[in-house]
Structure formats: structure tokens, C-alpha cells
Amino acid sequence: MNQHEHFGDELDSSDSSRRNFLKQSSALAALALTPAAANAAIHNGLDEKLAAAIEQLPLQVDINGTMQKLSIEPRVTLLDLLREQLHLTGTKKGCDHGQCGACTVHVDGQRVNSCLTLAMTTEGCKVTTIEGLGSVDQMHPMQEAFIKHDGFQCGYCTPGQIMSAVACIREGHANNPDEIREYMSGNICRCGAYANIVDAIMDVKQGGARV
Numbered sequence: 001m002n003q004h005e006h007f008g009d010e011l012d013s014s015d016s017s018r019r020n021f022l023k024q025s026s027a028l029a030a031l032a033l034t035p036a037a038a039n040a041a042i043h044n045g046l047d048e049k050l051a052a053a054i055e056q057l058p059l060q061v062d063i064n065g066t067m068q069k070l071s072i073e074p075r076v077t078l079l080d081l082l083r084e085q086l087h088l089t090g091t092k093k094g095c096d097h098g099q100c101g102a103c104t105v106h107v108d109g110q111r112v113n114s115c116l117t118l119a120m121t122t123e124g125c126k127v128t129t130i131e132g133l134g135s136v137d138q139m140h141p142m143q144e145a146f147i148k149h150d151g152f153q154c155g156y157c158t159p160g161q162i163m164s165a166v167a168c169i170r171e172g173h174a175n176n177p178d179e180i181r182e183y184m185s186g187n188i189c190r191c192g193a194y195a196n197i198v199d200a201i202m203d204v205k206q207g208g209a210r211v
Contacts, residue, residue, distance in 0.1 A: 061122045063088070064132025072119055079103045079114035082129060090130040090159045094188075101187030104160035104167075105129050111167035113186075130159035133166065141209035142166050145200035153191035161187050165201045166211045174205045 056071040063086065072081060079096075082088045082105070091114060094102030098116040105114045106128040134140030142162050145151070152158040164187045168174050173183035177198050189197065204211060 057120060059120060059123055061119075061124065062126040064127070064129060074118070074120055076119045077115055078105070078107075078112075078117040078119045078122060078127070081119040082114065082127075088129050088131050092156055092159055094157070094160075099188075100157070100160075101164060102157050102160040104163040104187065106163060106167065109167075109170065111164055128163075130163060133162065140166070140211070141204050141207070142200070142211060145203045146197070149196045149200040149203060151193055151196045151200040152189075153193055157187065157189050157191075161189065161197055165197070165204075168201060169205055169211050174201050177202065 056073055059068075059070045059072050061068055061070070063082075068086070070081070070085070072085070076085075079091060079093060082091050083093065091105055092102040093115065094100035096103075096115050098113040101113065103114040104111050106112070107117070107122055108125050109128075134143050139147075140162075142165050146158065146162060146165075151161070161184075164184055165174075168180060168183050171183070174180050180198050180201050181194070184197065184201070
């Protein structure tokens, strides 16, 4: 072997070693990602790939009187299931942290913040949204009362307010305005229609309408 051939072998060996070093360094760097860097990677699209890799699970739930047989990811919230998969957009996404009440629905008759409820936990349950409470042709007494007393302005929070208002009466917490304010405090109205909302609830309560 002449000097030039030997030098070429050294270059090949050097390149191979360099490639191996770079591969190992990249692997170590990936393992050493800080939480911030990992979050950045997720927001750059890796979360969708991870979500696609998660096995979808079966869910059977009664929604507004119709039994739904679904396949969903375990991490999906009830709110996102209703809005994104079933297109029941009456339930609103407000804070997405359970603080505003715009996403309130009933699960087996109890009011819940659907943004904090994993859809999988409703297996076999009966879920009622604002779409299932009444209709254009036959409104629920609480819907009629909200219109009568002008209990809304922009209307964004109204579905959640109505669902909570119905539950408030069912729970026995609508005996006077102060009690209503206390048990409706989880529902925020940024337009400030609180006084009219209380009037609407009192009207339904005193009228004895079945809710």
C-alpha cells in the first residue's frame, strides 16, 4: 500500500468515526432536552404525531337522548368531543381551565365543567348539552325566562349559564337571590348581566315549572 492509499484509509476511518460521534451526540442531546425545549418540539408538530400513535379507545355514551358509539383518544376532554367530533357547538370553550363556566353541561343530571372532564369518564352516562335542553319550537322554561328577563347580552356565556341555572334549581339552591348568586358564582358573565340572570332563575323557581 502506498502513502496516498494509506492516507485515504485514514480519511475513511476518520469520516466514519466523525459520523458515529455526531450520531451519538445527537442522541444524547435529544435525551437531554430541557422541559422548555421539549415543549417547543411538541408545539412544532410532534404532539400530532404522538397523538396519532396513541391507541383510540371505545366510548359509549348517551348524548341528548342518542346513544353514541365512538372511538376517541384517552386524553380528549368532553368539551372537545362535543365540539370537534360531534359538532355540538352550543357548549362554549371559554377559559379552558374550569374557571368561567361557559362549558357547563349535565352528566347524569349533575352540572360539570366539560373542559375539565375526560370524555372517557362518561362511559355509560347520560350527557345533556344546551342543544338537548330545549328546541326552537319548544324552548325550555329557563331559556324562555332568559329571553323574558334579558339575561344575556353577547350570548357567549349563555348556554353555560342556562345549564347551571337549571341545575341550581334541581339542586335546591334557588330559594332566594343571595343563594342563587352563591351557587351560580362559577359562571362568569363578562357583559355583567348577573341581575337579570338572577331574575330569570327566580321567575322559573317561583313559577314552579318543571326543570
